[in-house]
Amino acid sequence: MQPPAEPSFRQSVDLMFNRAARLMDLPPGLEEKIRVCNSTYTVRFGVRLRGAIHTFTGYRSVHSEHMEPVKGGIRYAPSVSQDEVEALAALMTYKCALVEVPYGGSKGGLCLDPRAWDEHELEQITRRFAYELIKRDLINPSQNVPAPDMGTGEREMAWIADQYARMHTTDINARACVTGKPLNSGGIAGRVEATGRGVQYALREFFRHPEDVTRARLSGGLEGKRVIVQGLGNVGYHAAKFLAAEDGAVIVGIAERDGGLWSDQGLDVEAIHHWLRAHGGVAGCPVGTFVADGSSLLEEACDILIPAALEGVIHLGNAHRVQAPLILEAANGPVTAGADEVLRQKGTVIIPDLYANAGGVTVSYFEWVKNLSHIRFGRMQRRQEEARHELLVTELERLSANKLLGWSLSPDFKERYLKGADELELVRSGLDDTMRIAYQSMREVWHGHETVGDLRTAAYLVAIDRVAKSYRAKGL
Ligand code: NAD
Numbered sequence: 001m002q003p004p005a006e007p008s009f010r011q012s013v014d015l016m017f018n019r020a021a022r023l024m025d026l027p028p029g030l031e032e033k034i035r036v037c038n039s040t041y042t043v044r045f046g047v048r049l050r051g052a053i054h055t056f057t058g059y060r061s062v063h064s065e066h067m068e069p070v071k072g073g074i075r076y077a078p079s080v081s082q083d084e085v086e087a088l089a090a091l092m093t094y095k096c097a098l099v100e101v102p103y104g105g106s107k108g109g110l111c112l113d114p115r116a117w118d119e120h121e122l123e124q125i126t127r128r129f130a131y132e133l134i135k136r137d138l139i140n141p142s143q144n145v146p147a148p149d150m151g152t153g154e155r156e157m158a159w160i161a162d163q164y165a166r167m168h169t170t171d172i173n174a175r176a177c178v179t180g181k182p183l184n185s186g187g188i189a190g191r192v193e194a195t196g197r198g199v200q201y202a203l204r205e206f207f208r209h210p211e212d213v214t215r216a217r218l219s220g221g222l223e224g225k226r227v228i229v230q231g232l233g234n235v236g237y238h239a240a241k242f243l244a245a246e247d248g249a250v251i252v253g254i255a256e257r258d259g260g261l262w263s264d265q266g267l268d269v270e271a272i273h274h275w276l277r278a279h280g281g282v283a284g285c286p287v288g289t290f291v292a293d294g295s296s297l298l299e300e301a302c303d304i305l306i307p308a309a310l311e312g313v314i315h316l317g318n319a320h321r322v323q324a325p326l327i328l329e330a331a332n333g334p335v336t337a338g339a340d341e342v343l344r345q346k347g348t349v350i351i352p353d354l355y356a357n358a359g360g361v362t363v364s365y366f367e368w369v370k371n372l373s374h375i376r377f378g379r380m381q382r383r384q385e386e387a388r389h390e391l392l393v394t395e396l397e398r399l400s401a402n403k404l405l406g407w408s409l410s411p412d413f414k415e416r417y418l419k420g421a422d423e424l425e426l427v428r429s430g431l432d433d434t435m436r437i438a439y440q441s442m443r444e445v446w447h448g449h450e451t452v453g454d455l456r457t458a459a460y461l462v463a464i465d466r467v468a469k470s471y472r473a474k475g476l
Helices: 007-019 030-035 082-098 120-132 153-166 194-207 209-216 234-247 269-279 294-299 338-348 359-372 382-401 413-418 423-448 455-473
Strands: 040-050 054-065 070-077 104-111 144-148 228-231 250-256 260-264 290-292 302-306 326-328 349-352
Touching: 007 082, 007 338, 007 455, 030 040, 030 455, 040 082, 040 120, 054 070, 054 082, 054 120, 054 144, 070 359, 082 104, 082 359, 082 423, 082 455, 104 144, 104 455, 144 153, 144 194, 144 359, 153 382, 194 209, 194 234, 194 326, 194 359, 194 423, 194 455, 228 234, 228 294, 234 250, 234 269, 234 294, 234 302, 250 269, 250 294, 260 294, 290 294, 338 349, 359 423, 382 413, 382 423, 423 455
Parallel strands: 070 104, 070 144, 228 250, 228 302, 302 326, 326 349
Antiparallel strands: 040 054, 054 104, 250 260, 260 290
């Protein structure tokens, strides 16, 4: 049966925005100014490949320039459209405001299936797309800074950074034109895992609040919680891996584009990830039980459902069958506005995309700051920190040896305490702090106002208020 007709992705985001904006007292006209997308640039360019000229269509949309640069990933997928890019750009504005990273919202996309082209061809296409955006300042360290998204990763970001450097040979900040680069091209430790790591930190923070956990009809901590993940790409893989390995969650289901895998005892995420990389799908994977209709796993019983693939997967056609009491939106827009309504009425708690997947842009912000400061985090203070710790430990050891203390140091204390934080630890600490604070700002609104019944509305309220203040400060 055809699912009932639903608004487009962009309309869906606008509907969610409107629901929150109705609860606010914004000056006339400001609501619309914040909601609308400022501009979308469409480019069609040709690349000579396989003996013929192939024409590609790409977009870069700028939703809000209340802060600059604007920021947002570049997606490679056949389904990329203006509507989708504008919806994603809008989400970036609200996301950045919510997690307090000083950017406006943007997003880009190229209509192509990256699996249909080899590496060399993809490089030619990426460089040409980047050229078109760079010459219009739609890629620029102070104006517009892309990052990876679906279908793109470190490799594409390195090509973009190099293309920018070739076109701006004297720009000392050239590397800050794009984030999500490999470490050897100006990237930062922990960026690849950042969005999945942010998902883990978001869930940890949720489970620190028993009142919120009860609202989701759950109890206890993350340990032993049964989790289903859709999409084992960058975000889904890291989230599943960390939740299983570090928090004791049980990944019972993984849905991919060609089917799903299920095991009541928990799936071996690493083995599935290896299989997926080698075979391009999960069919034939000897882990768990294969389920031909992967999307049916969204409806299976579990504690936490994590859609981490693409938008619109929970819609009016399946929302009433979704059993999970807690959904964490690791993908952007996985729940349509209509499905959101159905789920809210069922009492499902949704940790919304603009918060849940903000780990990526948060660590991108750290990378951008690193590029602009031209120094690795921790380089100046690490050894000094270690020296000060050593002073303390040596003194404690002396007191202990002279029987001046009634206790002694535990065996691994010295080693752990002496080690100064490296870049990865600092990045994780900054990300953890960001995810905790942003969650607390949302839940304060969620619990503090009777009219706010859900975390998504709370997230939008916090974000819109911050963007509005920014516009007002500018005198608009
Ligand atoms: P990715 O390309 O690395 O992975 C996407 C995965 O989803 C792939 O394994 C793909 O096979 C799978 N998939 C595609 N269609 C599917 C379907 N119909 N059913 C099940 N699986 C399907 O992409 P990603 O970077 O992990 O992004 C995933 C989502 O997270 C997107 O919505 C993206 O906008 C969002 N996001 C990504 C980042 C980031 O840092 N990469 C940051 C924030 C948000």
